[in-house]
Amino acid sequence: MLCVVRAGRSQRSLVNLGRDRKTIRAHLNGENVPGERRQSPDAFVPYSVYCQQRLADAPHLWTSTLFDEIAGLG
Numbered sequence: 001m002l003c004v005v006r007a008g009r010s011q012r013s014l015v016n017l018g019r020d021r022k023t024i025r026a027h028l029n030g031e032n033v034p035g036e037r038r039q040s041p042d043a044f045v046p047y048s049v050y051c052q053q054r055l056a057d058a059p060h061l062w063t064s065t066l067f068d069e070i071a072g073l074g
Helices: 002-006 011-017 021-029 045-057 063-073
Strands: none
Touching: 045 063
């Protein structure tokens, strides 16, 4: 995309390629890299210490029971 803009085409003309204008602007400004997705935060991290403790206390704990306990925590 950057080479097309440097060649003289406008950012608006790149919208015809099927991308959103905000996405094109972000690529050209270097805010994000084409082909790479942003990493979302891991939802399990807040519960990992609890799960480790529960599995240390009861190694034969069923995963469904542990899931129900975690679901009860929020």
